[in-house]
Amino acid sequence: PALFETRRTVGPVGLGSVKARPVTADAFRVEARAGRNQTPVIAIKPGLIITFREDAALPVLDQCLQADPEADILKAAVVERHGRNGNIGKGFVRGIGLKRGAIASSIGHDCHNITVVGA
Incomplete structure (x- = not known):
């Protein structure tokens, strides 16, 4: 016999709440604009909660802008996760x-939403 009554088990909060459509690598491509050498970059500064806009010249491969990890510039994406419109x-x-x-x-x-940052 139990010494006290136990509570029912509660399932994990949020389980099954991601309803995003399948995403492929092509969904993360950022097309380079012809004749434009500078790209907006969100700059994070240590110890601050606000961000700043910077512009940077990024490498281009197959007409797509690439991350530049050596310059600490990464590709970032936000994927809509609620199954409403699939925006990225x-x-x-x-x-x-x-x-x-x-x-x-x-x-x-x-x-x-799903935030992804990668090199």
Whole structure:
């Protein structure tokens, strides 16, 4: 016999809440604009919660802008996760410090979409 009554088990919070459509590598391509050498970059500064806009010349491969990990510029994307429209916002960010690989999270203050940053 149990000494006290147990509570029912609660399932993991958020399980099954990601309803994003399947995403391929092509979805993260950022087309280079002809005649444009500077690209906007979100700059993260240590110790600050605000970001800044910078412009940078990025490498181009097959008419697509590439991350430049040596300059601490990574590709960033936000993937809509609620199954509503499948939007993917793409750009570049400086100040993460990642040299290879990628990180992703579905925890975000405003909408909890999937944020991905990679070298």
